[in-house]
Amino acid sequence: MKRNKKAKKWQLYTAIGVASAIVIGAAGILIFRQPSQSAVKEETSHIVTAKEGSVASSVLLSGTVTAKNEQYVYFDASKGDLDEILVSVGDKVEEGQALVKYSSADAQAAYDAADRAVAKADRHIEELNKARENAPASPQIPTEAGLPEQAQAGTSSVSSIDSQISDAKDNRADAVAQLNKAQAQLDAATVLSTLEGTVVEVNRNVSKSPTGNSQVVVHVVSNENLQVKGELSEYNLANLSVGQEVTFTSKVYQDKSWTGKISYISDYPKNNGEAANAALGGNTGSKYPYTVDVTSDIGELKQGFSVSVEVKNKSKAILVPLTSVVTENDKNYVWIVDDQKKAKKVEVTLGNADADNQEITSGLTDGAKVISNPTSSLEEGKEVKADEETN
Numbered sequence: 001m002k003r004n005k006k007a008k009k010w011q012l013y014t015a016i017g018v019a020s021a022i023v024i025g026a027a028g029i030l031i032f033r034q035p036s037q038s039a040v041k042e043e044t045s046h047i048v049t050a051k052e053g054s055v056a057s058s059v060l061l062s063g064t065v066t067a068k069n070e071q072y073v074y075f076d077a078s079k080g081d082l083d084e085i086l087v088s089v090g091d092k093v094e095e096g097q098a099l100v101k102y103s104s105a106d107a108q109a110a111y112d113a114a115d116r117a118v119a120k121a122d123r124h125i126e127e128l129n130k131a132r133e134n135a136p137a138s139p140q141i142p143t144e145a146g147l148p149e150q151a152q153a154g155t156s157s158v159s160s161i162d163s164q165i166s167d168a169k170d171n172r173a174d175a176v177a178q179l180n181k182a183q184a185q186l187d188a189a190t191v192l193s194t195l196e197g198t199v200v201e202v203n204r205n206v207s208k209s210p211t212g213n214s215q216v217v218v219h220v221v222s223n224e225n226l227q228v229k230g231e232l233s234e235y236n237l238a239n240l241s242v243g244q245e246v247t248f249t250s251k252v253y254q255d256k257s258w259t260g261k262i263s264y265i266s267d268y269p270k271n272n273g274e275a276a277n278a279a280l281g282g283n284t285g286s287k288y289p290y291t292v293d294v295t296s297d298i299g300e301l302k303q304g305f306s307v308s309v310e311v312k313n314k315s316k317a318i319l320v321p322l323t324s325v326v327t328e329n330d331k332n333y334v335w336i337v338d339d340q341k342k343a344k345k346v347e348v349t350l351g352n353a354d355a356d357n358q359e360i361t362s363g364l365t366d367g368a369k370v371i372s373n374p375t376s377s378l379e380e381g382k383e384v385k386a387d388e389e390t391n
Helices: 002-039 105-133 149-188 210-214 272-279
Strands: 045-049 051-053 056-067 070-074 082-085 098-102 190-192 197-202 216-221 226-233 245-250 258-265 287-294 306-312 317-321 325-328 331-337 343-353 357-362 369-371 386-388
Touching (some): 056 287, 082 216, 098 216, 226 306, 258 306
Antiparallel strands (some): 051 317, 056 306, 070 216, 098 190, 226 287, 245 258, 258 287, 317 357, 331 343, 331 369, 343 357
């Protein structure tokens, strides 16, 4: 009997052990299959809304920051000897402030002579007017001609005076013209600032020879209005136009950027000789001057800074993420989600692109829901589970 009890206990333990092995084995199978079950879960797509916009242009230019408003005062020998330079480098000047004075002795003498001539003409006219007023009265004595003899003489005297007055007025007009000319020469002897700004150059040792007329005596610039000036190649000339917006940066402040707008592009190369050499293969092409007006706050931007200019694309088109475009058999497609939330593949025509966006020139409408990460599992008419992204 005891042997039978031990045998039963052994059988019981054995059964428990087998049962435990089955449970553990089953658990092992369950754990092994869990990744497989999660893998069959459908991947969620992301959709974005196609919107009209512009891609960043690939046109990059270089330029230099210059003053939009500046004044150069050149030596002018016709005004006489340079008498005095009234400013120094670094001076702040107001509009209308005197910068340079020429010797004005000759101009002053001419003005004084013209002024005396006007005064003399005024006195002569005044004397003639008094003479006309004092012309003798005409008594009423009939004559054969029907008019009094003294009346005829009086009329002749007044007419003569009137003629002299007319001549005197003409002489006065000539004298006034000479006075105005002398005044202009006298004013020109002092050169005034045409803007509010800073004196950046003064040359006190200009040549007195006729060739010295090209020398700068004083240079004044305004820091309030800046421009970027540079040259662009003939290859960029066809792709750029006045009015296009730009952004530019400086190596001095690499974390800052400014905005501007192209205000001028020359139709002619800077150097015709260079253009001729280009036609003969002598260089890489002609260079055309351009100007950009700064439209943002100037901040730390200074004249003389070298800047890199990126031109923004002026054209507008429907934009989608680059990742949404699929190419098959030399044709381009994007997957969209229709009103029933079902996938649909549409053929599109591509335009320009930048690092993030692709232009769609045909095949897609503004506001279309585009799948930004299409996969090979997408099928026409299949319902799409998607999360909408903001773009």
